Amino acid sequence: MAKLTVRDLDVRGQRVFLRVDYNVPMEEKDGRMVITDSTRIVETLPTLKLLIEKGGKLILTAHLGRPKGKREATLSLQPVAVKLSELLGKPVAFVDDCIGEKVEKAVAAMKDGDVVLLENVRYYSEEEKNDPVFAEELARVADVYVNDAFGAAHRAHASTEGVARVVARRGGKCAAGLLMERELKFLGDELEKPARPFVVILGGAKVSDKIKVIDRLLEKANTILIGGAMAYTFKLAHGEKVGKSLVEPDHKQTALDAEAKARKLKVDFELPVDVVVATPVETGKLNKKGKPVFDFTNIRTVSGDIPDGAEGFGVGEKTAARYAEIIKGAKTILWNGPLGMFEDPRFAASTNIVAQAVADATQKGAKSIIGGGDSVKALKKAKLGDRVTFMSTGGGASLEFLEGAVLPGVAALSEK
Numbered sequence: 001m002a003k004l005t006v007r008d009l010d011v012r013g014q015r016v017f018l019r020v021d022y023n024v025p026m027e028e029k030d031g032r033m034v035i036t037d038s039t040r041i042v043e044t045l046p047t048l049k050l051l052i053e054k055g056g057k058l059i060l061t062a063h064l065g066r067p068k069g070k071r072e073a074t075l076s077l078q079p080v081a082v083k084l085s086e087l088l089g090k091p092v093a094f095v096d097d098c099i100g101e102k103v104e105k106a107v108a109a110m111k112d113g114d115v116v117l118l119e120n121v122r123y124y125s126e127e128e129k130n131d132p133v134f135a136e137e138l139a140r141v142a143d144v145y146v147n148d149a150f151g152a153a154h155r156a157h158a159s160t161e162g163v164a165r166v167v168a169r170r171g172g173k174c175a176a177g178l179l180m181e182r183e184l185k186f187l188g189d190e191l192e193k194p195a196r197p198f199v200v201i202l203g204g205a206k207v208s209d210k211i212k213v214i215d216r217l218l219e220k221a222n223t224i225l226i227g228g229a230m231a232y233t234f235k236l237a238h239g240e241k242v243g244k245s246l247v248e249p250d251h252k253q254t255a256l257d258a259e260a261k262a263r264k265l266k267v268d269f270e271l272p273v274d275v276v277v278a279t280p281v282e283t284g285k286l287n288k289k290g291k292p293v294f295d296f297t298n299i300r301t302v303s304g305d306i307p308d309g310a311e312g313f314g315v316g317e318k319t320a321a322r323y324a325e326i327i328k329g330a331k332t333i334l335w336n337g338p339l340g341m342f343e344d345p346r347f348a349a350s351t352n353i354v355a356q357a358v359a360d361a362t363q364k365g366a367k368s369i370i371g372g373g374d375s376v377k378a379l380k381k382a383k384l385g386d387r388v389t390f391m392s393t394g395g396g397a398s399l400e401f402l403e404g405a406v407l408p409g410v411a412a413l414s415e416k
Helices: 045-053 078-088 101-108 132-141 158-169 178-192 207-217 230-237 249-264 317-328 349-363 374-381 396-403
Strands: 015-019 026-029 032-035 057-061 093-095 115-118 144-147 174-176 198-202 223-226 268-270 275-286 292-302 311-315 332-336 367-370
Touching: 015 045, 015 132, 015 158, 032 078, 045 057, 045 078, 045 178, 057 101, 078 093, 078 115, 093 101, 101 115, 101 132, 132 158, 144 158, 158 174, 174 178, 178 332, 178 367, 178 396, 198 207, 198 317, 207 230, 207 249, 207 332, 207 396, 223 230, 223 317, 230 249, 230 311, 249 268, 268 317, 311 317, 311 349, 317 349, 332 349, 332 396, 349 367, 349 374, 367 374
Parallel strands: 015 057, 015 144, 057 115, 093 115, 144 174, 198 223, 198 332, 223 268, 332 367
Antiparallel strands: 026 032, 275 292, 275 311
């Protein structure tokens, strides 16, 4: 059933507790934290502006990173309040807590159309535990609940699910924001009966991460194009050598079963015919996460077996060209997962070729839906983000939704 949205609400004079996804990338510059990509903030602006016009008092709550229940200065949402104020063109008050007296005083002083951003809700471990007492504390300043944080909707946390239950129990309304509404429309409704041919592009590291999506989409797709590191598990299942490539030996049968189902359903299931490989060499350095840094030598494209000592880093250009030709004829395209290590220019060619094909097909009338995470980053890196129909803001949430899972943050919203 369709969910209630902010369009359906009369919020004048009401305290609107609005869960947003402001888990934005930041880095330290000159002793302060600076936002490096404000896309997630920008995406919420239509919802905020509509609720401001309607005269609501907006109390925004969000998480940032994984502070594990402790205050961590580098994970404060204070820089987000500054950026949001700049984008909205009006003051956004910041409260350095998300529950308690400070919050209640700030909310009591609000006028219709005012906006307040609360501090990182994950500073409290009770958030991720969906602690009912903590949810009640958060909901003390809520007359209405709105969730516009699709990227966190797959988590049953206090701010994504618990508060909604409290508000509903009191007789208050729980609605989807405009961004949440768009996510549900494109990842749900639009893919229920897609215009054909329906082409699905699936990349990423592991077959085990994507098998539920593959299984579900085999029922609907005309063609599935496989790329990324999970392609090496398919190669291994076919008896080919994969060198040092990332594989899941325990999922060889999973891969073969997916191909068998595709044959049974007459779905064209395409695997790479060539891959870009390199020999990884340890540099003796560690990255910020303490993991070894490798250099890559002898970069080349191979067909068939990947030599011992070499590692696969993406599909080859012959495969990318074939995939691009298939994409050209699509009427609906779903892309989830890059086709290689696109972050490194030496291995980005295949992902960029496919990204361009998706953008070109869209310009000619196809509907293109990008399923969040690295696929969105790849499109933006190729400067093609504005040439597709829809880019999801969810990573894990997009994947779970595409699998057909019920998302707790969505289930908690009121039906129309």
